[in-house]
Amino acid sequence: PKLCIMGELDSLICAEHPDCDPQTKAVHACGHHAQCAALIGVASILREEIVSNRLCGSVRFAAVPAEELIELEYRKTLIESGLIHYPAGKAEFLYRNMFKDCQIAILVHTLPEPEEGIRIFGGCNGCIIKNPVFHGVSSHAGAAPENGVNALYAASLALQASNALRETFRDEDYIWFHGIITDGGASANSIPDRVGMEAYVRAKTVDSLTLTNRKINRAMSCCAAALGARLTIQDTHGAFPLENAPALISLAETLKPTLHIPLTCDWSNWRASCTDMGDLSQLMPTLQAYAGGGCNPLHSDSFFIKNPETAVLGAAAFQVQMVQCLLSDGADKAQRIIDTYQPKFADAADYLRAVDSISRSFHSVSHLNDEIMITL
Numbered sequence: 001p002k003l004c005i006m007g008e009l010d011s012l013i014c015a016e017h018p019d020c021d022p023q024t025k026a027v028h029a030c031g032h033h034a035q036c037a038a039l040i041g042v043a044s045i046l047r048e049e050i051v052s053n054r055l056c057g058s059v060r061f062a063a064v065p066a067e068e069l070i071e072l073e074y075r076k077t078l079i080e081s082g083l084i085h086y087p088a089g090k091a092e093f094l095y096r097n098m099f100k101d102c103q104i105a106i107l108v109h110t111l112p113e114p115e116e117g118i119r120i121f122g123g124c125n126g127c128i129i130k131n132p133v134f135h136g137v138s139s140h141a142g143a144a145p146e147n148g149v150n151a152l153y154a155a156s157l158a159l160q161a162s163n164a165l166r167e168t169f170r171d172e173d174y175i176w177f178h179g180i181i182t183d184g185g186a187s188a189n190s191i192p193d194r195v196g197m198e199a200y201v202r203a204k205t206v207d208s209l210t211l212t213n214r215k216i217n218r219a220m221s222c223c224a225a226a227l228g229a230r231l232t233i234q235d236t237h238g239a240f241p242l243e244n245a246p247a248l249i250s251l252a253e254t255l256k257p258t259l260h261i262p263l264t265c266d267w268s269n270w271r272a273s274c275t276d277m278g279d280l281s282q283l284m285p286t287l288q289a290y291a292g293g294g295c296n297p298l299h300s301d302s303f304f305i306k307n308p309e310t311a312v313l314g315a316a317a318f319q320v321q322m323v324q325c326l327l328s329d330g331a332d333k334a335q336r337i338i339d340t341y342q343p344k345f346a347d348a349a350d351y352l353r354a355v356d357s358i359s360r361s362f363h364s365v366s367h368l369n370d371e372i373m374i375t376l
Contacts, residue, residue: 001057001334003326004102005319006277007039008032008089008109009065016301029303031110031294034311036063038108038291041316046323055327057334060102065089067276069129069238087236090276091355094283094348103338104248105286106322107277108315114306116292117262118318120249123281124288125174125202127238127274128213128358132158132220135230138193148191152184154229155195161219162199168215173208176272177201177216202272204241206282206344210358214376217364221374224365228372231365237358240344242278245285247337248322252287255321261292261314282344283351285337287322291315 011026011033020027043061046052066075066089075087086092093099111119134155139148162177169175179199185192201216203209217233224231246267253265277288293311296302305311326334345351366373 001103001327001331001338002060002101003057003323003334004060004062004099004105005039005042005323006062006064006105006107007035008067008107009036009063010068012068012299013070014299014301017303018301019304029300030068030298031303031305031311032067034110034291034293034305034308034315035108037308037312038315038319039063041312042319042323045316045320051320051324055324056331057327059323062093062098064093066092072129072236086355088239088276088279090279091237091352094279095352097348099280099348103284104326104334105277105280105284106248106289106319107287108289108291108319109275110294110305110311110315111290111292112294112296112298112303113292114295114310116290117264117310118259118314119290119292120244120252120263120265120287121269121271121290122267123204123244124242124271124278125176125204125274126206126209126241126278127200127202128209129236129238130179130197130199130201130213130216131234131236132197132199132364133232134158134195134197134224135232136191136193136195136228139191141189141191145191148193149228150191151195151229152181152192154224154227154231155181155184155197157223157227158197158220161223162216165215165219169212170208172204173212174204174270174272175202175208175212177212200238202274204270206240206354209241213358217376221364221376225372225374229365230363230367232361233364234361235358237355239274239276240278240282242275242286242288243281244287245281245337245341247340248285248287251325251333251337252289252318252322254325255318259318259321261310261317263318279351283348284343285341289318291318
């Protein structure tokens, strides 16, 4: 079997953080640098013959960029220029066939809890990023508002309609919807003719994610049509849900007596945050664990690594022991996990077709003479 051990290459833009780069304002405010330090630790241990000679199989080490979905406008320019094809790193790596032959994926993320050990949750939500733009007709807000079509009212109504859908969301699907208006008009004395929004749809399964996104598109489109506005929607695949493989969680639990830091497996705890490790979990058995050692909220201007003993060395030790458990004794455990896993997608090509079906830009509401056309 071939295992893939990963660390993510991400910083965030946080101008108020004392350690941020003075030019770019980028800073490691989520602990990805600790992931990469742990990755080097795992590699340095596994290269020792006293360890590797007892193992059957191979390990691929991957430093993967762009887990954080930031600077999307910049990434769109990279896509348009042909330098990349997808805004998230795991999707781009799958497109480039860089996970070829990998059969199990493991990563340890940092937790903002300095005294915490290793924690494993059931998984994380997936997400779709939405950028709706409502187009109206500008007019003098005092003298002739009847000649205008208010794009801001259409956008506001769309947010209300989307919120009204919440009672249709099942608790077990962990559905979240949150949106903001990013461009609300140029002047209070003019009827706004263009209003932009950004929103996230999050859910626990691929099916509930795509179904909810379709509901939101329908609600927004009908609100735009009701007020005579036009609507363009750009949907971007963010991540599929992370479903930690139960067999890998069970295997991790067996490490409690030998790991030098506490290990907690909280199967029932589902996180509403998203990670593109979820994309890999729809193709192969995947485990994303969390290591304590960080301090203060993730993505904040006060986050830092307070306890590198756990964030780096503890994370490395856990991953080394997982590799040893999976690949010892003729790799029997790894092979059984691989053989019994049922992926959502048959292969990377099947996965990419699903991603492409989500990521699209289209005219949801358009007008032709007196006809209003809605496309979902």
